[in-house]
Amino acid sequence: MTEQGVRWTAEQVLALAPDEASRKAGGRLGAAGPWSQTGGSASGAVWGSCKGSGSTPYRTVVDLSGPAYKCSCPSRKFPCKHALGLLLLWAAEGFGDPAEPPDWAGEWLAGRAAKAARPAAGPVDAEAARKRAERRAARIGAGVTELEQRLVDLLRGGMAGQQQAGYAPWEEVAARMVDAQAPGLAARARELGAIPGCGPGWPARMLEEFALLHLLGRAWLGVSGLPEPLAATVRSRVGLPSPAEGETVRDRWLVLAQYDSVSPDGRLTTRRIWLRGLEGGRPALVLDFGPPGRPPGLALPVGLVLEAEARFRPGSAGLRAELGDRTAAAAAAAARTPPGVSTGEALEAYGAALRVDPWLESWPVVLGPVVPVPGDGAEAAWQLADAQGTSALPVWLPQGRSRSGLWRLAALSGGGPVTVFGECGHRGFTPLTAWQPGSPEPVPLL
Known part of the structure; x- marks a missing residue:
């Protein structure tokens, strides 16, 4: 989409809401009554002023290519109810011919464009980076060895006491893995602490997770001898950062699903967005994260099409991707149902x-x-x-x-x-x- 005239549906707009309260509040602002100075640009942005309880209307602008939001209201939710109301009004009625944004909207949009065009950081010191990687690998190796001993001790003593032990022992193990700079192992250790409370059949599931954790530990200790695709997967699972340096695919990406999950400790919200290339048929998983009390910033409603470049990360079975250059803003999907399999x-x-x-x-x-x-x-x-x-x-x-x-x-x-x-x-x-x-x-x- 290159023009804001290709509108979303109300369902797609409401899917962006961070919670049910925002969905209801945004719905009440989806009529023309409180709005003035509404408009949209050819580059895919909409804006408007919403009359609130104060003397000064709230100024709201949405960059549809993100989507991204800016509002002068004090809400800490993204998108806020004013952004949702503006999008609902646009979805229902449109804003006429494309226009130039007012100064307050244009300044924010120009800042986003300048940030997107900013060149990447300069070259890093390769030798220093290599030494840091070696030190971290040694720490992770020591952490894996400690974790392996923990699993051996637990299996020798039996799992009968795991229900009474609760989270505390595995939180301690997770903390040790964080000290070892292996956040992937820490996350799996925290998940182990929740298994005994999952109802009947938990011992079998816990043994399955022990086996997978043991397999990951042994794979890390022998990672240098693994084929590179599998080695990249092991590094990713342990928690090493894997920049999107793999294959780059340009396609029109259909948003198939979006949902949030909260980490066991409640400290991180992870948003999973599933995409499918309409031309190549390749699946892609885009992840975004939010700190406590705030949802992730990226939101792509189900049913939209994003014409963009996806940079796939090594490992993760070729699923994990980051969205790069977008040749068009998000648009309503063409009338089609994706083909299914048995x-x-x-x-x-x-x-x-x-x-x-x-x-x-x-x-x-x-x-x-x-x-x-x-x-x-x-x-x-x-x-x-x-x-x-x-x-x-x-x-x-x-x-x-x-x-x-x-x-x-x-x-x-x-x-x-x-x-x-x-x-x-x-x-x-x-x-x-x-x-x-x-x-x-x-x-x-x-």
């Missing part, structure tokens, strides 16, 4: 990905056509069955995830086939977005 093909795709990254929790898959089959009872497992009824995948929801999305999926299906995008893993399939036959509009299930 449940058997979904499992084959996940199995192939595991050969590249043995620690991969799941693989992005578009299933279709499939029929959701509710379980017997409130907590019984659901299934997604092929339309022919020959095979099915169990539905798995992470702990704490509401089951309301499953009933939304069932209502959308009405007992018939639908297309569903989600994450296929060893515990089952987590549905994230669905499409009803005959309707190209995606329906988020989160």
